[in-house]
Amino acid sequence: MPTSYDxxxxxxxxxxxxxxxxxxxxxxxxxxxxxxxxxxxxxxIWGCIPTKALLEHAHALKVIRDAKEWGVAIPAATPVIDMNxxxxxxxxxxxxxxxxxxxxxxxxxxxxxxxxxxxxxxxxIDVTDGDQQTLEAKEIIVATGSSARSVPGIEIDHRxxxxxxxxxxxxxxxxxxxxxxSGAVGVEFASIYRRFGSEVTIIELLPRLVPLEDEAxxxxxxxxxxxxxxxxxxxxxxxxxxxGATGVDIEAQTPDGKSxxxxxxxxxxxxxxxxxxNGLGAEEAGIRLERGYIKxxxxxxxxxxxxxxxxxxxxxxxxxxxxxxxxxxxEGILVAERIAGQDVRPLNYDHVPNCTYCDPEIGSxxxxxxxxxxxxxxVRVGSFPFGVLGRAKMAGETEGFVKIVADKKYDEILxxxxxxxxxxxxxxxxxxxxxxxxxxxxxxxxxxxxxTFSEAIGEAAHATHGAAIHL
Numbered sequence: 001m002p003t004s005y006d007x008x009x010x011x012x013x014x015x016x017x018x019x020x021x022x023x024x025x026x027x028x029x030x031x032x033x034x035x036x037x038x039x040x041x042x043x044x045i046w047g048c049i050p051t052k053a054l055l056e057h058a059h060a061l062k063v064i065r066d067a068k069e070w071g072v073a074i075p076a077a078t079p080v081i082d083m084n085x086x087x088x089x090x091x092x093x094x095x096x097x098x099x100x101x102x103x104x105x106x107x108x109x110x111x112x113x114x115x116x117x118x119x120x121x122x123x124x125i126d127v128t129d130g131d132q133q134t135l136e137a138k139e140i141i142v143a144t145g146s147s148a149r150s151v152p153g154i155e156i157d158h159r160x161x162x163x164x165x166x167x168x169x170x171x172x173x174x175x176x177x178x179x180x181x182s183g184a185v186g187v188e189f190a191s192i193y194r195r196f197g198s199e200v201t202i203i204e205l206l207p208r209l210v211p212l213e214d215e216a217x218x219x220x221x222x223x224x225x226x227x228x229x230x231x232x233x234x235x236x237x238x239x240x241x242x243x244g245a246t247g248v249d250i251e252a253q254t255p256d257g258k259s260x261x262x263x264x265x266x267x268x269x270x271x272x273x274x275x276x277x278n279g280l281g282a283e284e285a286g287i288r289l290e291r292g293y294i295k296x297x298x299x300x301x302x303x304x305x306x307x308x309x310x311x312x313x314x315x316x317x318x319x320x321x322x323x324x325x326x327x328x329x330x331e332g333i334l335v336a337e338r339i340a341g342q343d344v345r346p347l348n349y350d351h352v353p354n355c356t357y358c359d360p361e362i363g364s365x366x367x368x369x370x371x372x373x374x375x376x377x378x379v380r381v382g383s384f385p386f387g388v389l390g391r392a393k394m395a396g397e398t399e400g401f402v403k404i405v406a407d408k409k410y411d412e413i414l415x416x417x418x419x420x421x422x423x424x425x426x427x428x429x430x431x432x433x434x435x436x437x438x439x440x441x442x443x444x445x446x447x448x449x450x451x452t453f454s455e456a457i458g459e460a461a462h463a464t465h466g467a468a469i470h471l
Contacts, residue, residue: 005031007339008125008137010117010280013041015311015328016143017101022336024108031135032110033117033127038098039105042145042312043325049097050168051188053090055357057081058195062359069396081196083171090168119285123306139306139339142294143332144280146273146312146323151180153240154269160243161267164189174198174265178250180238182209186270187221187358194230195359201231201262203252208234210356214368214417216383216403221419224360224399236260241267273323275313290315298346300335308335322352353431355424360399363427366415366434369405378408382440382464384456384471386420391451397421402460404440411439416460422453429457440464 007023009016012034024030038045063070064079105112115130119142125135148163150156158166164185173196179186182204194200202209202225208218209225209232222232235255242249248267252260275292288295288303293315300308311328315321330347338344356362372379387398400420406413416430433443443461448454462468 002124002134002136003031004136005029005111006137007031007139007141007336008033008117008135009141009143010125011041011143011145011276011311011313012036012039012101012112013143013145013311013328014043014325015145015332016041016141017104017332018329019141019143019310019332019336020110021104021108022333023339024110026336026340026342028336028340030108030110031113031137032105033113033115033125033135035114035116035129038095039101039112040094040098042147044094044097044101046165046168048325049094050090051164051185051192052357053093054086054168054192055188055359057086057089058192059359061195066396081173083173087169087171116279118279119281119287119307121285137306139308141332141335142280142282142302142307142309142313143311143328144276144313145328147276148269149272149274150269151238151271154180154238154267155241155243156269157243160248160265161241161269163269167268170266176247176264177201177266177268178203178248178262178264179268179270181205181270181272182211182232182234183270183272184210184354184356184358186268187225187356189268189270190225190230191358194228199229201233201264203236203238203250204232204234205237206234210362212354213356213362213364214403214405214415215370216401217362217364217417217419220400221358221360221362224419228359233260243267273312277313293321299338299344300331308339310335316349319349322349322354324352324354327352348435351431351434353427355427357424360397360420361423362417362419363423363425363430364415364417365427365431366413367405368415368417369403372405372407372414377414379405379414380408380464381405382460382462382466382468384459384463384468386453386456388459388470389451389453389455391453391455392421394451395421402426402456404443404457404460404464406440406464411441413438413440413443416457418456420453420456426454426457429454 006028007030009020009032020032115127118126120126177198179202237253240251250262286304294309296314310331312323353365383403385401386392392398402418405415448458
């Protein structure tokens with residue numbers, strides 16, 4: 001007889017493990033099938049956590065190199081990065097967090113079934129490659145996530161032509177690094193390895209860096225990168241990449257149609273991620289797919305009764321689905337509560353915060369200025385630079401600004417975009433403002449503590465009304 005559960009979750013990433021915990025909290029008997037050696041998925045093992053750990057090391061190196069400015073004397077030696085120590089600390093952080101998830105499974109009496117899951121129809125899941133067995137579930141949640149992908153004609157060998165999974169584990173700092181793609185992954189690794197000492201070039205197919213962000217943010221990041229010595233080739237297409245024993249030969253087509261040749265020790269392909277559905281048996285089980293993604297409705301129900309899907313593996317139809325850890329977690333909680341019979345409402349994806357942890361950091365939520373205009377709003381904007389703030393001067397982090405996009409007619413805040421130190425933390429206030437349909441006036445009247453970085457948000461609100469105090 002198959003082992004029976006109320007809910008079986010396939011995948012233990014930030015969507016799957018959170019869904020499992022919430023189901024268990026709501027009284028369900030839960031199992032999670034996960035083939036990796038640890039719980040936590042891409043975010044904890046290869047993505048969010050290890051990359052941000054490397055970024056913190058890069059920031060520490062930046063501060064130490066400016067030690068004289070801080071009144072700290074470092075006799076004789078020039079600070080250098082020790083990659084063995086960097087990886088040891090990164091791995092301790094990752095291991096601590098994955099063990100924390102394992103503890104939460106035990107606390108909530110969730111069974112971790114180690115192996116690969118395949119949908120077998122009629123509420124059954126076959127588990128292979130580990131604890132081989134057949135499970136039976138009243139509800140199934142697919143949370144298999146995504147994996148790094150390449151582009152046609154570029155063969156990843158994981159030595160010279162690599163993905164982000166490989167980039168977090170480089171034992172030596174490449175002298176030269178070319179990065180394909182300037183989304184969050186691309187610009188974060190550009191920041192890391194430039195600070196570590198690599199010569200970095202970013203190649204972006206679209207006309208600007210971080211192309212999903214507000215145009216003012218893109219321009220500020222490109223200016224900062226140029227100052228740091230990071231080269232940016234925008235509106236440029238990589239046409240060929242050939243790995244050899246000592247490096248990679250790259251050919252790219254520039255905006256004027258000419259061919260440009262580059263050589264690098266390493267080529268990092270950071271052009272996006274694709275859904276993990278191979279071997280899942282989704283189509284055989286009757287689940288509708290689109291370009292490999294599982295099609296779901298607004299409450300994450302698939303085309304098969306009692307089978308839901310969340311996270312990077314899904315598509316919602318017209319709009320691109322954000323491949324973000326915090327989105328997967330929110331979806332997991334919603335599905336768990338729906339399964340438990342609670343009243344749930346669809347997530348508002350216009351209120352999802354986007355955080356990019358490059359240097360300088362980027363945080364944004366809502367409509368860009370261009371998007372607001374395209375939607376027909378009579379737009380007014382206000383910006384305020386971090387460099388004016390006392391706290392920014394104290395911290396030596398004066399780059400960047402906060403920009404507010406608002407509707408002139410009703411004074412409603414439509415979007416908030418920021419680049420500079422602490423932006424990935426400060427954006428939380430902006431998310432709440434949009435969720436509560438806050439007006440600029442309400443943000444103006446909100447007292448922001450002094451001296452803080454958050455004063456830039458209050459001042460940007462004043463600026464939107466044409467009345468910034470400190471400009």
